[in-house]
Amino acid sequence: MSPDFLYTIEVIINGLMTGVMYALVALGFVLIFKSSGIFNYAQGVMALFAAMTLVGFQTGQIPFSHLINAIFGTSLHHFGWHIPAVVAILMTLLVMIAFAWLVERYVLSHLVNQEPIILFMATIGLAYFMEGFGDLMWGAEIKKLDVGIPSGGSFWIEDVTATWAAEGSNFYGWYIDKLDITAAIVAIVLVVTLTLFSQYTATGRALRAVADDHQAALSVGISLRAIWVIVWSIAGFVALVAGIMWGAKSGVQFSLSLIALKALPVLMLGGFTSIPGAIVGGLIIGVGEKLFEYAIGPMIGGATENWFAYVLALVFLVFRPQGLFGEKIIERV
């Protein structure tokens, strides 16, 4: 096979892997949007916050140590213990559930019946608040996240594919990150679990009922507030998974919160209410932006990944305003 063709395939495969990572973040958005009609801009910051908390627990960092040091002139940093990854993940999960409860109690319950756009802006405020809070709690420096996920290129794939091209054509096999493969598997497991959960458990049925019709769900005795706490907890869990994957890939740092911005076009493309939409949208955007950067990027200055997804989604929306899998929007006076 010609090296050019193999390179293109490699770009597509890497695009698919990136798309899975986007879809992982987009899933959290879809869950919350489906059940409460809230477009949660804070999802990215939730992933950052979860990853920070995880690292903080793991390395035994003292919360608010910067602030305490500033006020009392002490020099506290670490408790001096190291918690195993599994325990730290469970502890972080508890924090995310507590966060979900707090958000419902102090923000959402006051904003019922508001317009979606007001709720959207409220979550932007929430994102800013969490960002400052997280930085204050754990410090803003870049942290290394290590929960034992393998990373680096897979030699096996490299060795196998290197033989596909003709001898002497300077093709050394595909570079595919083991971390990306792990992320893809995790994402598939997550989607299957979420689907099973919403199909076969009582809570899942309640979630779907609320998504269909708030009023009707209330009238058959489903507690809207409990559902919201559950949904935000699940979204917190998804954020934690996304935070672990992205954090292991590029370190826990501010830019992690910006992955929310990468997930937005994925959602617009796939439709805000559809879990399969998030996956398919993620894959399309992932492949599309890598291919575009590979084929057209060098001609127009590169770094097209920053905007390609948005422009693609924008053009697409003009022709199909509800996205690929979204429900048809019907409006009446």
Next chain:
Amino acid sequence: MFYREAGDFKTSYGADNQTFPISQDRYAYWALMAVAVAVVPFLINDYWASAVLVPFLIYAIASIGLNLLTGYCGQVSLGTGGFMAVGAFASYKLMTAFPGMSIVLIILISGLITAAVGILFGLPSLRIKGFYLAVATLAAQFFLVWLFNKQAWFYNYSASGQINAPERTVFGVAVTGPAAEAWAKYLFCLFFVVLLAWMARNLTRGRSGRSWMAIRDMDIAAEIIGVNPLKTKLSAFAISSFYVGVAGALFFTVYLGAVEVGEAFSITQSFLVLFMIIIGGLGSILGSFLGAAFLVLMPVLLKNVMVGGFGWATDIAAHFEFMIVGGLIVAFLILEPHGLAQLWRLTKDKLRLWPFPH
């Protein structure tokens, strides 16, 4: 008792519909203008100009612009930073291409260029709305910043990718460039603020303002009663972008002087202006000023208290700033969705009766 409308009689429709119907408001307004024009320029120093007054005036223009679009016409835009960049780069290209052109003209033309770009990115608003549109405007933000960052023509092929404002004068006084004095910069910005605020106020009470509000309140119903959605939405995008473009041009030429696009016009800038109009008050010109003042002053204040007063590190102050801004956004949306402008209105209503209870 002290603030009242008793004895303030109107004898014409014009008098009844003026911007400040209560005479005390009118006097207060003229007094404020007199202080701003005749007193402040003599007291101003470099610190006040660069930390407080000039950014306040420039952000006020941007806020008014976004408020026309979001507050009056209901189209949420997160592309403000990108449109400010258009204004900045348009003024840079004009300044370097036509050295003889008046700076006032350059800034107005930059606004017009931004308006054209705004219309282009406003076109999807005819099909998509709400936060779909908010997300779509992010496309403008990222695309424009990338364009100015990567296409060398826009920054005249300079090695650093930065753009620098050359010196330009108005009536022989430098208003841009390193030699410009604080009072000249201040007065130059004030001129645009007064002009544009006056224009915005009158636009919003005329035909176009009423059609914007009709679209905002319920677009389908507005269409049925004869408001043309195409014309209305695009005019809102055009005029809003004009304001934002002027703000961007002033931001670059007068305030910063040298700009690196990714830093100065990032998405943070878009959110900042959006926060200004939420805190200040959606759909209110006064609110745009209050919000801009609040968000320009607060970081300065926090820095003075925390870094200057307590001696804490600057990053802690920055984290607190994030928390406070975020918390305030949520609090305002819950407690007072109409922002500081509404608080001011309530205060005036209370003052009319004070000190009597009824």
